[in-house]
Amino acid sequence: MKQNTNNTTADRRGFLKNVAASVVAAGALVPVGLSAKDDPALMKEPEWGKKLGRPVDADPYGMPSPYEHNVERRVHELLSSGDMYASVAMCPIQDLDGIITPNGLFFSRCHGGVAIIDPNEYRLIIHGLVEKPLVLTLEQLKRYPSESRIHFIECPANGSTEWRAPQFDTLQFMKGMMSQAEWTGVKLSTLLKDVGVKPNAKWVLAEGSDDSHMGRTIPIEKIMDDAMVVWAQNGEALRPEQGYPVRLLVPGWEGNLNVKWLKRLKFGDKPWHAKEETSKYTMLTPTGKAVQFFWPMEVNSVITSPCPDKPWTDLKKGDIVEIQGLAWSGEGTIKGVDISFDGGKNWVEANLKGLVLPKAWTRFSYIYKWDGKPIVLSSRAYDDAGFVQPTITQEVSKMGVEGIYHRNAIVSWEVKANGEVHNVQVRDYEKEKKAIEKMQKGAKNA
Amino acid sequence: MLKLNKKISVFAAIAISFSVSAVAGEKDVKVKAPKVRAIDAATEYKVEKGVYAGVYKVNEQTSKIKKFGYGKKATPDEIKFNNIDVRYDWKGLPEGKGTVAEGEELYSKNCIMCHGDFGAGGKGYPVLAGGQGSLKNQLINPENGDEPPVKTIGSYWPYASTLFWYVKTGMPFPHPMSLTNDQTYAIVAYLLSLNDIQVGGEDLDDDTVLDKKKLMTVVMPNVNGFYPDVNAKNGADNMKKYLSKASNYGTQTVRCMKNCKPGKVIRIKHTLDEGIKPPLSEKRDLPKVKAGGAADNKYAKMFETNCKACHGNKAIAPVPGDKEAWAARIKQGKDTLYKHALKGFQGMPPKGGTNLPDADIKGIVDYMVSKSK
Numbered sequence: 001m002k003q004n005t006n007n008t009t010a011d012r013r014g015f016l017k018n019v020a021a022s023v024v025a026a027g028a029l030v031p032v033g034l035s036a037k038d039d040p041a042l043m044k045e046p047e048w049g050k051k052l053g054r055p056v057d058a059d060p061y062g063m064p065s066p067y068e069h070n071v072e073r074r075v076h077e078l079l080s081s082g083d084m085y086a087s088v089a090m091c092p093i094q095d096l097d098g099i100i101t102p103n104g105l106f107f108s109r110c111h112g113g114v115a116i117i118d119p120n121e122y123r124l125i126i127h128g129l130v131e132k133p134l135v136l137t138l139e140q141l142k143r144y145p146s147e148s149r150i151h152f153i154e155c156p157a158n159g160s161t162e163w164r165a166p167q168f169d170t171l172q173f174m175k176g177m178m179s180q181a182e183w184t185g186v187k188l189s190t191l192l193k194d195v196g197v198k199p200n201a202k203w204v205l206a207e208g209s210d211d212s213h214m215g216r217t218i219p220i221e222k223i224m225d226d227a228m229v230v231w232a233q234n235g236e237a238l239r240p241e242q243g244y245p246v247r248l249l250v251p252g253w254e255g256n257l258n259v260k261w262l263k264r265l266k267f268g269d270k271p272w273h274a275k276e277e278t279s280k281y282t283m284l285t286p287t288g289k290a291v292q293f294f295w296p297m298e299v300n301s302v303i304t305s306p307c308p309d310k311p312w313t314d315l316k317k318g319d320i321v322e323i324q325g326l327a328w329s330g331e332g333t334i335k336g337v338d339i340s341f342d343g344g345k346n347w348v349e350a351n352l353k354g355l356v357l358p359k360a361w362t363r364f365s366y367i368y369k370w371d372g373k374p375i376v377l378s379s380r381a382y383d384d385a386g387f388v389q390p391t392i393t394q395e396v397s398k399m400g401v402e403g404i405y406h407r408n409a410i411v412s413w414e415v416k417a418n419g420e421v422h423n424v425q426v427r428d429y430e431k432e433k434k435a436i437e438k439m440q441k442g443a444k445n446a
Numbered sequence: 447m448l449k450l451n452k453k454i455s456v457f458a459a460i461a462i463s464f465s466v467s468a469v470a471g472e473k474d475v476k477v478k479a480p481k482v483r484a485i486d487a488a489t490e491y492k493v494e495k496g497v498y499a500g501v502y503k504v505n506e507q508t509s510k511i512k513k514f515g516y517g518k519k520a521t522p523d524e525i526k527f528n529n530i531d532v533r534y535d536w537k538g539l540p541e542g543k544g545t546v547a548e549g550e551e552l553y554s555k556n557c558i559m560c561h562g563d564f565g566a567g568g569k570g571y572p573v574l575a576g577g578q579g580s581l582k583n584q585l586i587n588p589e590n591g592d593e594p595p596v597k598t599i600g601s602y603w604p605y606a607s608t609l610f611w612y613v614k615t616g617m618p619f620p621h622p623m624s625l626t627n628d629q630t631y632a633i634v635a636y637l638l639s640l641n642d643i644q645v646g647g648e649d650l651d652d653d654t655v656l657d658k659k660k661l662m663t664v665v666m667p668n669v670n671g672f673y674p675d676v677n678a679k680n681g682a683d684n685m686k687k688y689l690s691k692a693s694n695y696g697t698q699t700v701r702c703m704k705n706c707k708p709g710k711v712i713r714i715k716h717t718l719d720e721g722i723k724p725p726l727s728e729k730r731d732l733p734k735v736k737a738g739g740a741a742d743n744k745y746a747k748m749f750e751t752n753c754k755a756c757h758g759n760k761a762i763a764p765v766p767g768d769k770e771a772w773a774a775r776i777k778q779g780k781d782t783l784y785k786h787a788l789k790g791f792q793g794m795p796p797k798g799g800t801n802l803p804d805a806d807i808k809g810i811v812d813y814m815v816s817k818s819k
Binding site for chain 1: 480483487488489491500505508512515517519520524525529531533535537560569572581586595599604615619623671673688692698699702704706711712715718719724726762
């Protein structure tokens with residue numbers, strides 16, 4: 001093949017046309033006229049370098065590149081209650097870098113659709129066991145000294161399709177019921193100075209103003225510890241899907257408690273037992289009894305690269321590759337993450353990278369030389385509250401397979417010799433079955 | 447080239463020595479737990495002088511201010527109007543009354559299209575009745591004939607207060623806050639009767655009147671089906687205790703580092719990936735231009751708000767765009783379709799349960815037909 005060394009612009013265009021034609025015609029990897037070492041993408045002036053781009057006033061509110069259109073939230077009929085109003089759109093966490101979720105990709109769980117609220121008509125009303133029941137407009141609320149915190153929000157049903165067996169071969173549907181943002185608002189302990197909470201107030205009902213009028217009960221200790229009323233995510237107003245103009249933020253606790261479109265806070269001496277803390281968001285165990293008011297999201301982790309969506313099919317034997325993932329805990333700060341290459345038999349310590357914050361996604365990383373042989377990759381996080389992620393069998397042996405919520409068992413990926421990655425589970429069904437049957441027998445008939 | 451290769455090999459050697467030393471040096475490790483735990487069983491945030499002393503710095507001036515004085519005092523009327531909750535001990539339950547028969551009629555107009563005949567569900571929406579005695583079921587292996595637990599009002603819910611609150615403020619799903627207290631009592635009476643739940647020690651007949659006093663006597667069958675007890679004095683502490691003990695819920699406190707026995711590798715047998723919308727794709731290409739513009743249509747928006755709860759679920763009603771489902775219906779002619787939409791037909795309530803003017807209902811029908819030809 002002869003290198004064309006003396007071409008004018010016109011000649012080059014003609015040459016590139018010929019290259020394109022020859023690639024199509026012969027299916028050749030190396031275009032005619034190029035050396036095997038030359039990358040054709042670098043051996044031409046690309047189209048975007050030969051014309052003006054879009055003017056800076058074309059997109060008053062910018063959007064991602066159109067080439068990124070497949071990075072989007074996704075839904076599944078089985079994860080909805082009959083329609084797409086009481087449903088969930090999963091975050092494509094396989095496509096995220098760092099620890100912040102772009103606002104348009106933040107997972108969206110609604111119980112009656114996304115309400116669009118007129119901020120001029122927005123009011124927050126606080127009453128019940130307080131000295132001075134209070135009404136605040138949005139403007140007044142934003143006058144309080146603000147704080148910004150980075151916290152994840154995770155739906156407790158995240159991973160709920162995996163109790164019985166592996167079912168999804170994509171990270172988006174295994175762990176996409178969570179996202180993380182920097183939230184800005186006022187801590188309730190600051191705001192409540194204007195209300196004066198009475199000493200006999202032990203619980204707070206937080207209620208949204210959307211179709212579902214969802215209410216949830218939160219203990220006063222958490223309200224005064226780190227709960228916030230927030231109006232911004234990642235520097236801009238909350239998105240409607242996140243409760244615009246105002247939502248409750250209960251760091252580290254069940255996503256459902258972070259009530260969106262927040263309208264009312266009522267202080268009382270007893271818990272309420274609302275629909276989303278009785279009929280749903282309770283964990284039924286094999287004894288026939290259910291755990292109620294399980295608030296924090298437990299320590300958890302998942303490897304995001306590789307994953308079924310981001311395989312190693314481009315790697316060769318002996319290639320160096322970074323394994324990375326996300327670890328999080330609603331009960332503290334991530335202390336460390338272990339990685340296993342043999343499905344959880346032996347473990348090594350991974351490294352944390354980036355910001356390590358309480359009740360927040362934390363990135364972990366491990367530089368690995370792949371020998372091209374099949375492996376089963378698992379990750380296991382632990383936090384400063386003293387908790388370690390369980391194996392599937394350890395968790396199921398306590399909770400059974402019908403609890404739906406709060407699944408935090410270790411996730412494993414099978415990497416095949418060809419670099420494909422699949423969701424697998426490492427578990428001991430016999431041991432689980434015995435434990436479940438023992439719990440069922442030990443309990444009276446419900 | 448040579449230089450580059452050398453760089454990589456040094457890098458690789460570091461990576462390999464990493465993993466070897468990590469494996470060799472580790473035994474099973476207990477993770478240190480904090481002495482003082484917060485309500486979430488977590489480590490407590492360090493607070494000094496009333497502000498966080500941890501990773502987040504806070505303006506100390508904030509903690510010194512006793513009052514900001516923003517907003518206005520809520521009036522008794524404002525509180526009364528918005529005070530719509532009904533607590534488990536019946537605090538907040540309003541006066542009213544309704545019969546089982548009235549409830550049944552309201553149910554067939556407002557609820558049956560989603561929750562099915564006699565609360566049987568079956569269309570993706572919650573089942574409302576039955577399931578008693580099933581709560582210990584564990585669907586471990588469907589091939590062994592294992593059955594799942596069925597969680598309904600009668601089999602699962604601990605309190606009837608929640609039922610009133612839910613119906614009054616969250617139902618009917620497409621237009622909540624539209625039922626009167628009397629209508630809510632009637633529907634609650636009907637739902638209790640479907641679940642064979644007694645009121646004041648008596649079965650509910652068609653003409654039994656349910657009122658505030660009677661409803662407050664209802665004890666749900668599964669009232670003792672939940673733990674820990676949070677209703678006790680300082681009940682939140684019971685949850686705190688439960689959460690602090692990881693073994694209660696399977697979470698661990700020890701990291702097994704070598705020769706652990708997690709079990710066998712189980713692969714996916716039946717994947718759910720096919721139902722994902724939009725389909726998964728790792729391609730980075732330009733999107734196909736979507737045909738349409740119909741979304742700007744006034745009636746398309748009305749459809750979204752008023753009709754889609756049922757007409758977005760083909761198990762309940764024909765979905766616009768489903769040509770097969772619509773062919774025979776379109777054949778009947780527009781007049782018949784208008785009539786059914788306005789007067790009701792089978793599961794379809796008159797005007798879909800809305801108060802829209804006739805002209806709008808017809809406009810929505812036209813929109814649905816145009817999408818389905």
